[in-house]
Amino acid sequence: MHQSMNHSMNQQPFAGAAPAQPAVRMENHGSSMLKVAMQSGHDLFARTGSMVAYEGYIQYEPNAPAVRQRASQWLTGEGAPLMRCSGDGLLYLADYGADVVCINLNGDSISVNGTNLLAFDAHLQWGVERVKGMAKFAGQGLFNVGVSGTGWVALTSRGTPIVVDCGGGEDETYVDPDALVAWSTNLRMKGKRSFKASSLIGRGSGEAYQLGFSGQGFVVVQPSEDSTDRLRARG
């Protein structure tokens, strides 16, 4: 009897504290909203314009110099596509209803299509590069952001994504760049243009591009060829 009394007494203060400290840095709030537990000293990079709500004391720095430097290729006249978020509280991010996938990087690395990147921990190593051979694809260039280290990354996908293993065998995996979400960094990638006049794959202009991946790893693809950067398009 005594024991049980003690138990219940002891638990009460903990129960009160529980909600203030979510155990997870990032988690889905529904399928298309990301919830980030912010903590000072533990900053976050998020796509500019992706914040839909926050609770607590969170500050946003839209054009952080560090971002401008690293993402210089990605910049256009509008400024950097990433903002630095800092402070304490709960931050909610979304990208026009796209599905959100949180990944806890455990020392791995992943390459993410710039359009499909929603947020990542600021302490991760990251860099932006233009996908070779895909310059000016579909009028907007395809940028990929490589992220590695130990921490959290959130991606967006228009529709439930699918993960496909590149067998590493003789067959390469070809992806419509508009549908590409992310891929393992160690894959070899090359642009492929279908020269056959008769073959028209992919959206639009009559020229077909695909990205060919080879090696051991995976590719994440969304069931949509809508690669419009909605956060960017809003300006």
Add this chain to the structure above:
Amino acid sequence: MSREFQRGHKAKISDLTAGTDLYVGVQISGPGLSFDISCFGLDADERLADDRYFIFFNQPKSPEEAIQQLGAQAGDTDSFRVTLDRIPAHIRKLSFTATVDGAGQMSQTGPGYLRLVAGGTEVARYSFTGAEFSTERAVMLGDIYLKDFWRFAAVGQGFDGGLEALLRNFGGEVLEEEAAPEAAPQAAAAPPQAPAPAFAPPPQASAPPVFAPPGVPQAAPAPQQAPTPPPVHNFPPPQGSTPPPAAAAPQVHAAPTLAAPIAPPGYFDGASHAAPGHTPPGVVPPPGPPGVPGQHAPYGQHAAPPQAYAPQQQPYGMPAPPPVQQPAPPAQPYGVPAPVTPAHGAAAPGVQGALEKYREAPTGQRWTLQNSKLMRVDLGVDPQPVLARQGSMVLYQGKIDFGYKGAGFMGRIVGSATGQEMQLMRCTGRGQVFLAENSANLHPIQLENDAICVAAESVLAFDESLHYEVRRIEGHGIPGGALFTMQFQGMGTVVVKTHGTPVVLPVTPTTFADSNAIVAWSAGAQVIISSQVRLRRNAYPGHSGEAVNLQFRGAPGNFIVVQPYEV
């Protein structure tokens, strides 16, 4: 045609076979090793809540015979018959396991497999070799589980402790939670039983009596002497030592539950008859109950039955209420070390862990819906080309050629009227193509010599082997002047895309649909353009005040499909 599964692969059973009567064969062997193949019927929490669904050499079938162990045959070390539609609702997962009997470890096994056979043909095969394992003494080979549909997963996960660890894994939480002292020794008793290889062959119910004798000595470590039917008799002693646990009726239920797997269901009946003093014979269903009435009485004296029982039902998390805590100690030696973690399901950190649930699900079927919006076409299954809407390819693997193909809309005044022209690409070769468009929902429709009309805008892809013809429905008010439809007929699959979840309506004398929202209809239905003048809504210039609906007529059995989206 048999599909090769790799570890971790999953597929809907319905994609493998239309049947629900499955034969599961396991082949596993190694020099000097013998194996026990078992099937655990688990509930939604992946626990062996009902031990009548632990199908193993000593209990070769479940009560309703949905799961039967058939023994060695046709080259398989052991085999089961699973009738999916007879499996009771609370059984959500069948986990097929192999455990090393006696000395040895999994790494010593040679090549083996788990296969599914339906209707006389093998539909799935998961092959493994000992090289994939190390010192484990048990392996979970594959699961047949219910997640919306019955599915099959190739698991291939090793377990260190053999059958005992497996039992704990599936039932361990029961031990702790229900704190049934009898249960723990039982778990201990089980493994010693398992090692008896001689038992495996006779899967029939005749077996039990045979087992009992060897089981007894082996069970020695456990407090109670006899493993099987004896548990019923044995309940009293352990209970005497720890009265509180048994106080609650349900708990008693649970305890025998664990004990029961050792005895085939039939056996229990026998037992209860044999020990009428204990229990009035007909009182109970086989598994646990025999003990209930008799046991009830003694406990009642020790603890207040009703209350004690509610708290015990409470799961983990909370500190156990007093009555439970007392029984806990006896259970601890067994319960505590038990691995509580479910074998799989918990997402590991890291990229792979986070992405696991989105992983490709190959089935070997020609058309596989990966999720509601993504279709995988395996051109290796059948060399027939597939025609798909241009631009719908999101990914492909293998050597596939894409060629241009008009849908035959040209020369039908289409261009001038609408500018809309459906362009198709012909996918040929060997490999897999993933198709999707604008996150529209996809619906594969398998035609077996029947016919369906689909609005051209809603066609995503189809087998070239299907006959199709393009028709146009003209009417004032239809955007572009006409609605193009494609009628498909023959053997093959059409993939239809819809925005949102569509509704399927039967064709009645008064079935109307908006020409912009119609997706498809059965070819037996006749389409009539019906114009309705809307008096109220003709106010703005340029609008004729006429809305065009399509009316459908047809014999009963015809249907139309409408999407919640007007183009």
